[in-house]
Amino acid sequence: xxxxxxxxxxxxxxxxxxxxxxxxxxxxxxxxxxxxxxxxxxxxxxxxxxxxxxxxxxxxxxxxxxxxxxxxxxxxxxxxxxxxxxxxxxxxxxxxxxxxxxxxxxxxxxxxxxxxxxxxxxxxxxxxxxxxxxxxxxxxxxxxxxxxxxxxxxxxxxxxxxxxxxxxxxxxxxxxxxxxxxxxxxxxxxxxxxxxxxxxxxxxxxxxxxxxxxxxxxxxxxxxxxxxxxxxxxxxxxxxxxxxxxxxxxxxxxxxxxxxxxxxxxxxxxxxxxxxxxxxxxxxxxxxxxxxxxxxxxxxxxxxxxxxxxxxxxxxxxxxxxxxxxxxxxxxxxxxxxxxxxxxxxxxxxxxxxxxxxxxxxx
Numbered sequence: 001x002x003x004x005x006x007x008x009x010x011x012x013x014x015x016x017x018x019x020x021x022x023x024x025x026x027x028x029x030x031x032x033x034x035x036x037x038x039x040x041x042x043x044x045x046x047x048x049x050x051x052x053x054x055x056x057x058x059x060x061x062x063x064x065x066x067x068x069x070x071x072x073x074x075x076x077x078x079x080x081x082x083x084x085x086x087x088x089x090x091x092x093x094x095x096x097x098x099x100x101x102x103x104x105x106x107x108x109x110x111x112x113x114x115x116x117x118x119x120x121x122x123x124x125x126x127x128x129x130x131x132x133x134x135x136x137x138x139x140x141x142x143x144x145x146x147x148x149x150x151x152x153x154x155x156x157x158x159x160x161x162x163x164x165x166x167x168x169x170x171x172x173x174x175x176x177x178x179x180x181x182x183x184x185x186x187x188x189x190x191x192x193x194x195x196x197x198x199x200x201x202x203x204x205x206x207x208x209x210x211x212x213x214x215x216x217x218x219x220x221x222x223x224x225x226x227x228x229x230x231x232x233x234x235x236x237x238x239x240x241x242x243x244x245x246x247x248x249x250x251x252x253x254x255x256x257x258x259x260x261x262x263x264x265x266x267x268x269x270x271x272x273x274x275x276x277x278x279x280x281x282x283x284x285x286x287x288x289x290x291x292x293x294x295x296x297x298x299x300x301x302x303x304x305x306x307x308x309x310x311x312x313x314x315x316x317x318x319x320x321x322x323x324x325x326x327x328x329x330x331x332x333x334x335x336x337x338x339x340x341x342x343x344x345x346x347x348x349x350x351x352x353x354x355x356x357x358x359x360x361x362x363x
Contacts (some may be wrong), residue, residue, distance in 0.1 A: 009040040009141035012037045020122040021151035022135035023117050026219045028115070037171040038229045040144045040191035045230070054261040057081040057253060058269070062092040064188075078246075079196035082274055086289030089255045089269040095181040097268050103178035104247050106171030107217030109304045110151055113170060121151065123166060130157035133247070138346050147229045147295045155179050155213035161361060171217075178216065182243065182307045186210050189241065196335045197282060199323060199346070207321075209281070220251070220302035231302065233291035236354055238276035238345050246271060248301035250296040260292075277310070277341070278354055280332045283320035285361045288356070314338045332359050 026035065045356055059077045063070045072336065081088035110118070110133070119338040135149045157163050158179045167175055191208045194203040204210060220231040231251055246252060250261040252271070263271055279288040296302045311318070319334030336359055345355045 006121075009037065013139055013141050013145075016135075017124075017139070018147070020119050022133075022221065023147055023220050024111060024149055025115060027224075032224050034147070034223065034225045034229055036129060038145045038147055038208075040228065040230050040233070044144075044233065045227070051072055053271070054256055054259065056261060056263050057085060057088040058266070059088050059090045059092060059095075059267065061188075064192075070231060075192055078192055079089070082193070082286040083255060083336055084287075085254070086274045086279075086287035087256075087263065087271070087291070089266060089271050091269055092265070093185055093270055095178075095185060095270070099174075099177050099181055100245055100268070100270075103171070103174045103217075103305055104245065104303050106174030107151065107158070107305055108219065108301070109170045110168055110217065111149055111301075111303075118250070122160055130154045130163070132214065134165075143233070144229070146293075147223050147226075147238050148218050150216050150218050152214060152216045157214065159183075174197065175215075178305070179213070181264035182213060182215075185243070186213065186309060189243075193241070193278075193286075197285065197324065199321070203321075203323075204240075207281075207318075208312050208316075210309045212310045213277050214308045215308045216308070218304045219303075220249075220293065220296045220307065222299065222301055225331060226295035229295045230296050233320045234290050234292045236288045236356075237275035237284045238277065238288050238342060238355070239305045240277045240281075241312050242300060243274070243309075244271040245306075246304040248296055249296065249300060251296060251302055252304075253292055253294065254357075255292075257289045263291075264298045275308070276345075276354070277318070277338070278337065278357060280359065281318060281321050283324050283328055284331050288354075290354070292322070310339050311338050312340075328362060332356075333361060 012035065059074065059081065061074060064074055065188055084231055116134055120130060122132055123129045123132040124137060126137065131153045133151045136145045139145055153175060164172060187205065191201040192200050192202045223229060245263050248265045250265055253260045254263055273291065274286050274288050276288045278286050316338055317335040319332055319336055320330045344358055348355060
């Protein structure tokens with residue numbers, strides 16, 4: 001029976017991929033129930049333990065460079081948030097509000113195009129295609145699907161002005177403008193996180209941790225049965241750092257002290273969360289924390305834009321920073337490559353389990 005069920009699940013996954021219409025296609029078909037492949041287990045969906053007393057830290061970067069004392073204050077706030085939460089929101093970061101609002105509108109416009117217009121961008125080629133649209137990129141029959149569609153672009157591609165016309169027309173100017181501001185913000189956050197680790201301000205930049213940015217514009221259609229599925233399964237990010245821009249819909253939650261905590265949208269805020277690679281190089285000083293997105297329960301879809309900061313060289317080995325090992329022995333191997341980590345992360349799928357234990361040293 002299990003073999004038959006698995007074959008049926010594989011068939012459903014194959015058929016879904018072949019439509020190239022994503023979750024939005026299911027909604028547009030007028031479906032009043034979600035397909036079986038999107039139904040999550042009761043354990044994944046459990047919400048009774050959500051805690052409303054915890055508050056995700058909000059860090060104001062205003063006046064950061066006006067005085068040494070103010071900078072120390074901000075660095076201490078980031079260090080505390082990175083150690084205790086792995087998640088925080090930043091305000092007054094320098095990205096104009098109108099630029100943030102326009103990229104959210106642009107991503108939504110892209111996803112709400114007619115299928116025949118959008119399908120030319122459809123691809124599951126994550127290595128060679130610079131701009132693509134897809135749904136559940138590492139979907140397999142073993143794990144339930146998430147109720148969301150995505151488009152992604154590579155910052156290197158966008159930075160080359162000759163590629164401007166190759167971007168989707170409905171959001172190309174918004175993509176270019178937002179990507180530019182994220183690149184400018186990158187160096188500031190690299191310095192602050194270096195100092196928060198007790199290192200010189202240019203340390204993370206010198207080992208080229210933040211030299212590659214990938215953007216993903218997520219679209220979470222309104223769900224007819226939101227109590228049965230998730231917009232994003234519990235997971236941690238693979239990046240060194242992720243900056244997320246979310247609209248006013250809400251639904252993002254972070255797992256803190258084994259309870260789910262809402263990350264409420266705030267106008268002008270960017271959500272910063274540390275990824276698995278940052279936990280490795282910090283030797284567990286900074287935490288990569290699991291988070292999820294609830295299926296959209298409102299009358300409007302949810303839109304978000306994530307910027308993932310990763311290493312430039314996918315083959316260069318990395319591990320815990322040696323300068324942090326004087327008092328604590330290394331927890332992880334020192335010869336991990338981004339390519340190896342990504343391969344394991346993708347093969348495992350979003351199964352609710354961290355990829356980090358696989359790379360720990362044996363005790």
